[in-house]
Amino acid sequence: MRYAMAIDTKKCVGCGDCVVACQTENNVPHGYCRDWIVENVSGSYPSVQIELRSERCNHCDNAPCVRCCPTGASHIVEGGIVLVTHDECIGCGACIESCPYDARYPHPEGYVDKCTFCKHRVDKGQNPACVDVCPTHCLHFGDLDDPNSDVSKALKNRKWKVLAPEAGTEPQLYFLT
């Protein structure tokens, strides 16, 4: 099993619903977020291109945050989801330094926090909160090993890219372009 997410950059309108859904679902403290929207503008007028991306932790296959954690608080569970055990985390910040995507943040309570792919929902067979709330249905979640999963189907006939592959983390967010 390998959970992953595909994000359709052609459909995303940057409304930020996924950000708010996550903050509500996961009780993210005010001023913080586990997912966010990036607007990438490239080219020169009049031929400019805009790409909108809903980003979050990439649940990397080769996760540097897990490797550098001194206590084992950062770990990988079944399906490749990268999690932080709060009462094992000492808040040293090594994992924050190690993440090329700046996907982690120090929770005001001291431990480090990040996207969990809404494991509590996924375990019940549901989608992560951001996926379900997206009004344009541009987020696709599921098991890459299952050819019939939402994410596998979304990736099948589309071109995609991952962010900063040169960082070598084998990220598992696929951006449909």
Next chain:
Amino acid sequence: MKEELFVSGRDIPNIDPYLHIWHWQIPLYLYLGGLAAGILFFATYYVIKGKEKQMQTTVKWATIIAPIALVIGLGALFWDLKHKLYFWQLYTTIRFTSPMSWGAWTLMLITPMSIVWVASYMKEMIPGWDWKFGFLNKFEVWIIKNRVPFAWIMMILAVILGVYTGILLSAFNARPLWNTSILGPLFLTSGLSTGLAAIMWMSKDEHERKTLNRIDLILILVELFLIIHLFMGFMAGSAVKTEAASLFLGGEFTVSFWVFVIILGLAFPATLEALELRGFHVPAWLPPFLILFGGLVFRFVMVEAGQITRFLY
């Protein structure tokens, strides 16, 4: 044109717009760790070589700095932890992929060992010193008898500690400025040199100072050589590496790096040391002071600048 911005208004403290998770505590910790490693390396080295008599300050007096530096360094590290009450989790496991983990264990060993080292010279340093308890006296006798093997272990730990202060940073692939294997040897060399500087500052013995002076001069040259290598690597590297180097070549760290670290912290004291060896009179405190100061600025610059370098946004 290429522009990327957070339309959802991400503005997390210490993450945006630039990463600034590690403040002054970590560079101070790395500095004091390197300093202690340097002092302990030379103390143990001269004991192993049987030169205790000629190098009194190196072997005895200066080592008092080591445990103090290590304890303050550990204090700084603890200060920087954001989930402090759970710090003991560090010592429930050892994880070799995490420099932070094996570094913490190295410190756990070398700190008490350095205290034992100083204590074993107490009677020589302070005539009439008495341990009051019989078992302490017995322990002292045992340590003094086994001083050479003890020195070997501590010397190896000192090298590990010195390298660790660099590897802690170089293990982070996500920060292109840090992610170079030269950082380990570079920080080790710098640590050895600052250690020597501290010993030289304390030493009143002309012969001892000269010997250390000579070694330090070589270390500074090695350090400069490694720094040139560092930049050659960056300039020949990928875009993120050249960007990292540009912070020092016209970017915001240009002055602090070239003026304070390279010129005042390395080149100038090296020149003074060379002059001193040729018989010129140089104030004894000046080269060590400059080296110690330059080393401190070096750690601060590297930790600050490294956090700015990145792959995205």
